[in-house]
Amino acid sequence: AQSVTQPDIHITVSEGASLELRCNYSYGATPYLFWYVQSPGQGLQLLLKYFSGDTLVQGIKGFEAEFKRSQSSFNLRKPSVHWSDAAEYFCAVGRGDYKLSFGAGTTVTVRA
């Protein structure tokens, strides 16, 4: 069975600073990889996805993620965070069987 690990439960970052959220997965083949963001009281919004090809993918809101097969990782980055980036971030992994496995989430707090 596949699993998804987000090692950081909570990250605090200053506004304007860079952000990196970690995601590791265990799965035999190359999975479909996703990052979602959940703002307080909202649903999950798809930030970006990786299926194949270029291992650096660009998403919405200035986010990017890099797939590293050797490390089974798909880390999310943003060069300069805004106060509106404070939210819960979920990494998810799929293998094309209609099921997504979600990580436990990372809470991002942005301080002024």
Place this chain on the structure above:
Amino acid sequence: DTAVSQTPKYLVTQMGNDKSIKCEQNLGHDTMYWYKQDSKKFLKIMFSYNNKELIINETVPNRFSPKSPDKAHLNLHINSLELGDSAVYFCASSPNSYEQYFGPGTRLTVT
């Protein structure tokens, strides 16, 4: 236009009652899902329908019954509500077998 919508947004009810949550998507997707998000934000898939056929039915009490009248709608009916059913329920839809788009959620509180 809201792509995946759910009603109601909030639902407060007493133990033992029966309630329904409705979901509609206007994306033309063939597959729809129900997820439960607990108080620790953990997301667990409950059901999935593809073209009105049930394709995923996880370990969920049979008090929960999904119904898909057409591929744009997926409703969730819950009988004999219990305190432990309190959670946020998300509907999602998918154009394929992997990426999913979520609705705004329904916060269910059972008292």
